[in-house]
Amino acid sequence: MPYDTNNIFAQVLRGEVPACKVYEDDRNIAILDVMPQADGHTLILPKVSAENLFELDDDSAQALVLCVRHVALGVRAAFQPDGMRIMQLNGAAAGQTVFHFHMHIIPCYEGQPLRKHARGMAEASELESHADRIRQALAQL
Numbered sequence: 001m002p003y004d005t006n007n008i009f010a011q012v013l014r015g016e017v018p019a020c021k022v023y024e025d026d027r028n029i030a031i032l033d034v035m036p037q038a039d040g041h042t043l044i045l046p047k048v049s050a051e052n053l054f055e056l057d058d059d060s061a062q063a064l065v066l067c068v069r070h071v072a073l074g075v076r077a078a079f080q081p082d083g084m085r086i087m088q089l090n091g092a093a094a095g096q097t098v099f100h101f102h103m104h105i106i107p108c109y110e111g112q113p114l115r116k117h118a119r120g121m122a123e124a125s126e127l128e129s130h131a132d133r134i135r136q137a138l139a140q141l
Contacts, residue, residue: 003049009100013047020127022134023071027063030071032127032134033104037114040079040130042105044068050101052090064103072105074138078130081107085114 004010011017013029022042023030033041046064050056056064072086085106089096097118106114 001051003051003055004099005049007098007100009043009045009098009102010049013045013100020124020131022131023067023074023138025063025067027060028067030067032122032131034121034127035118036106036122036127037104037117038081038107038109038112039126040075040081040105040107040134042071042075042134044071044103044105046101048101051099052096052101053088054090056101068103068105070141071134071138073141074134075105075107077137077140078133079107082110083108 008017012019012031019031020034021029021031028044028046030042030044033043044064044067046056046060048057048060050060068086072084076084085108086103087106088101088103095117108114
């Protein structure tokens with residue numbers, strides 16, 4: 001199946017759909033998940049048309065991992081979690097719901113279960129507050 005250029009993340013990358021951006025470089029963008037599993041749940045999207053890991057070219061994959069590490073350091077500084085889940089899903093059977101390659105950075109806390117994946121929209125004001133915390137933390141790195 002060919003890459004769907006109208007998926008929501010492709011639209012975000014083209015600036016057609018608003019997103020709560022926390023970081024951007026020439027190869028990637030980091031935005032908050034609008035249906036977060038935890039406060040500070042951040043997504044890293046490469047700026048290439050790849051549906052999954054198997055379609056991502058080596059240079060984009062390398063740049064993406066460096067970006068994930070950088071943004072994860074900012075999320076960790078901003079939210080001080082006990083742990084952090086960094087994950088990626090390939091295909092509907094694995095739970096992928098948007099078919100543009102992306103990685104999740106999810107802060108985790110002892111005794112606090114994660115919310116369900118892709119359920120429950122967050123308030124825009126809450127997302128902006130969380131994004132500001134992450135942007136401030138990234139500025140200090």
